[in-house]
Amino acid sequence: MKIRESKESDKSDIFNIHTLAFGKKxxxxxxxxxxxLFDDRTADPSLSLVAVEKNRLIGHILFTKATLSGHTDSVxxxxxxxxxxxxxxxxxxxxxxxxxxxxxxxKASGTQLVFVLGHPEYYPRSGxxxxxxxxxxxxxxxxxEHAAAWMVLExxxxxxxxxxxxxxxxxxxxxxxxxxx
Numbered sequence: 001m002k003i004r005e006s007k008e009s010d011k012s013d014i015f016n017i018h019t020l021a022f023g024k025k026x027x028x029x030x031x032x033x034x035x036x037l038f039d040d041r042t043a044d045p046s047l048s049l050v051a052v053e054k055n056r057l058i059g060h061i062l063f064t065k066a067t068l069s070g071h072t073d074s075v076x077x078x079x080x081x082x083x084x085x086x087x088x089x090x091x092x093x094x095x096x097x098x099x100x101x102x103x104x105x106x107k108a109s110g111t112q113l114v115f116v117l118g119h120p121e122y123y124p125r126s127g128x129x130x131x132x133x134x135x136x137x138x139x140x141x142x143x144x145e146h147a148a149a150w151m152v153l154e155x156x157x158x159x160x161x162x163x164x165x166x167x168x169x170x171x172x173x174x175x176x177x178x179x180x181x
Contacts, residue, residue, distance in 0.1 A: 001094060003101045006048040006060065011038065013057040014050065021084035030082055036172040037064055043170035045109075047078070049102055051085070051094045059085040061098040063106060064173065066115065068136075069165040078106055079169055080116040081178075099126045103155065112156040115167055117179060120148035128153045135164030140179035 006014060018034055019027035037043050043064035051059035063078040080102070085094045103126070106114060115131060116123055117138065128151035132142065142150045154160045168174075 001058070001097060002052045003049055003097060004052065006050045010050055010057060011035070014048075014060045017057060017060050017086055018082060018084045020086055021090075022082075030084070033172065033178070034060075034062060034082065037062060037170065040064070040170050040172040043172055047102055047105055047109075049098055049105075051089075051098055053089070053094075058089040059083075059094045059098055061095075061102050063102055063114070064170050066170065067168045068113075068163060069168060071163055071165060072168075075113065075159070075163055076111045077113040077115065077167065078111050079167070079173065080114055080118070081173060083118070095122075096126065099123075103127075103153065107155040112154070112159045113163075114153045114155060116151050116153075117142070117149055118151065120151070123151050126153065134160050137166040138179055139167055139169045139174060140176045142179065146180075 014034060015031040018031040022030045045065055047063040049061050050057050061083045063080050066077045066079045068075045068077055083095055083098060103114065116128055130148050131150045131152035132147050134152060136152055138150045
């Protein structure tokens, strides 16, 4: 499996990956969100990576710019949203490899914190931990029963504990429907 930055010519395959991975009910909405984020200037700089196996795109991950209230210029943060792997390739390590490569590239670019709203048993494998109890609130309230799904990963040691606040996302993610988990 090879991981590389996505290209304009990959977009159709990327949308298809998200549609398949998230199913008939949620898939089209997630694919539309990805399309919106690709065109969203408030999401830049972003990082879009694809997993390729035998010249076929099998996975995609997108990181987009966000800010932290009270620290808009001094703290560099990104949101991981979304991550998708074609169903027939799931549970084979592709998602983890996309996350690992994305975090490596973000760290090299100076990103300090990465946030995700995702499965509370999956993302901790990559080092994410609950963000709310660490002083970081999501762009919209997360229901108490899903509080563990709002997570953060520190790429620069010492950031957690020295900063806190509400995460402000790009325009494409700035709607309550994306934060209900």
